[in-house]
Amino acid sequence: MAIPTTRPGGPAERAQLPLEREPDALTIGRRIRHLRTVRGMTLEELGAAIGRAPSQVSLLENGRREPRFSQLQAVARALGASLDDVLSPEPPSRRDALEIELERAQRGPLFESLGLRPVRVGKSLPTDALETIVALRRELERLHTERAATPEEARRANVELRATMRAQDNYFPELEGAAAELLAGVGHTGGPLPQRVAADVAAHLGFTLHHVPDVPHSTRSVLDLRHRRVYLPSDRMRGRSNPTSALLQALAPYVLGHAEPQGYGEFLRQRVEANYLAAAILLPERAAVKALRAAKDARAISIEDLRDAFAVSYETAAHRFTNLATRHLGIGVHFMKVHDSGVIHKAYENDGVRFPADALGAVEGQHVCRSWTARTIFDAEDRLSPFSQYTDTPAGTYWCTSRVQDGADGLFSVSVGVPFAHVRWFLGRDTTRRLASRCPDEACCRRPPEQLAERWAGQAWPSARPHASMLAAMPAGAFPGVDQTEVFSFLERHAPPV
Known part of the structure; x- marks a missing residue:
């Protein structure tokens, strides 16, 4: 599992950023073919320049052979190009990007499981036909992923996430750094976080707060990234939730640079990261550790005392x-x-x-x-x-x-x-x-005890009340369980006039 990435240049800039993509054999091959074509060279001419048969160059251009570094150096010299030109992870054109995507799909397990004959990807395949095939492939993969999002998949994601948390002792320094940077930005130095300061955090990030009575029922909050607004339930709808914590959790995806999750595992990871960040703001690391170390020295660690010192819920204090x-x-x-x-x-x-x-x-x-x-x-x-x-x-x-x-x-x-x-x-x-x-x-x-079992065995038929999630697939959509139509309609209804 990739550990939290953040919005580049944002408040959590020092946290871990996404790693730069590495080019694969298909992309390298397409870039070599592109550079060769631009320079007007034939397969035979390039092969002669690097001391290889044209068939071997063809295998290289089609991504069928992993090139050695020395071979890439020779190709770059022969083409009058730099290694950066050859090794760039970006396809040289949109057509090449489509061809690469289709080639990858045809070599993957999903395509193989369908028992279909591969399509020859070459110049004779019209671009509009290529676009249609790729679009159909994407939709097939989406439906396959949606169908695979079962309770079993959710349980596997939970297991993987817990293993990652255990490996790091449930401590994520990049999230601690993001919390400290936000608190420094609003001048909060310690102690319980007032709602006023939480609102200052939103303003520091460029957001305005809006408490409304019609937040979509499938959501806890909604971020309007276009108009930089945070929508939260109005007072009468908050119920038992902590409004300060709810606001911080709403802002967390923006701070951490979360994109729409591509699967349940990513969705779950993002939820955990958002909750962690909110707790790290409510109970800042330096102040919380100082209190805990003093309590340890006095042999008097208490989750209740931690809760009361920072005015948070018992569950938040326990998590922290x-x-x-x-x-x-x-x-x-x-x-x-x-x-x-x-x-x-x-x-x-x-x-x-x-x-x-x-x-x-x-x-x-x-x-x-x-x-x-x-x-x-x-x-x-x-x-x-x-x-x-x-x-x-x-x-x-x-x-x-x-x-x-x-x-x-x-x-x-x-x-x-x-x-x-x-x-x-x-x-x-x-x-x-x-x-x-x-x-x-x-x-x-x-x-059950043996005597009790003997008395009632075969004489009871309880009606089980299983959770619906035991029987159904995970809710569809980027954010499981969220009605996206309802959310978009809500944003349209509340958007400020242009």
């Missing part, structure tokens, strides 16, 4: 702790957001804890053990005081602290945990709650 804990405090950590039904909605770990996972390695959608803190907290009568528990698992003993929050889809627990070796740094380590989990052993909590 996972960004900073390993890199700055040397603490491995895991995070979970779990529905009261026991289903995992979000999860991250780099401390060796073993989450339940399916055959693909996906964690989201799995049921967490009934003995884990993320489940036992739902039985707690006191929802105001911090809740923590030790859990003995096959992977070791873990301490976890958790909170219950109300969401649009019901109650969720948000939990942060660490291995036993690190618990000495945390408030709540003196808890007496301790349970044992043998999951993934089904006898732990997934298999």
Whole structure:
């Protein structure tokens, strides 16, 4: 997975930029053919100049042979051109670009799977026919990709993203740099981020804010890049969402230079990057690390204290702790957001804890053990005081602290945990709650007790209520689940008069 790219020249200019494209054999071949034709040379003449047979030059021009560097130097000299002329990643003409695209497609697995005879791409193929074939190829690939965007594809994307996050300890310095640069641009030096300063961030980026009652129901916000406007739900529509966080998440795609996602994996990555950037602005790295290091020195790390110090939600504070804990405090950590039904909605770990996972390695959608803190907290009568528990698992003993929050889809627990070796740094380590989990052993909590099973086996027929996403493909479109017609109509309705 490519880690965040940013808008060149924008506020996050120092973050990683896209790598320059490398020319492939097809493009190099087309450039050689173009330069040869412009200079009026035949295949035989170029072959003689570089000491190769005309057939070998033809293979080179058709991209059928990977050229050696010494060979390219000889070709460039023979054509009176520079190596840059030969190695440019851009096709020499629009016609060449179409030919290259068709050649690549015909050599790819999708075309091969259709069992079609390849089209000979040469001068005899009219340009309009070439354009039609390429357009049909693009539409076929789009439909194939759309059909492939199944829940399985989504789970694979989640697995790949979590692996990337784990490899970097969920810490992305380029996003931290982008957040610091934005905060410096509006003069915010630390402490909770007032809504006024969040509005200053928008103005600093050249955007005006507009709170409207008719934001499309399939969206949380809409950016009008043409008129530099940010549309957010009006006060009566905000519900439980934090307006400051919503604004920062809305601006993040612009700051990071996101393009329309080409697949669910890219869409998911962009969502994670936007959330990360918003949290890094709400809890700036320098100030948050200073507070956490002081808490560690006092052996009093608390997600509640981090939440209160920066006036954010518990979930935002918990997420932010996972960004900073390993890199700055040397603490491995895991995070979970779990529905009261026991289903995992979000999860991250780099401390060796073993989450339940399916055959693909996906964690989201799995049921967490009934003995884990993320489940036992739902039985707690006191929802105001911090809740923590030790859990003995096959992977070791873990301490976890958790909170219950109300969401649009019901109650969720948000939990942060660490291995036993690190618990000495945390408030709540003196808890007496301790349970044992043998999951993934089904006898732990997934298999009913033998006596109960004997009494009811064959006598129950529950009506399952699966999520629709289990049965259907991912929603179509660049942004899954978003009604693009509704969004465009909304922008047209609110656009300022010309």
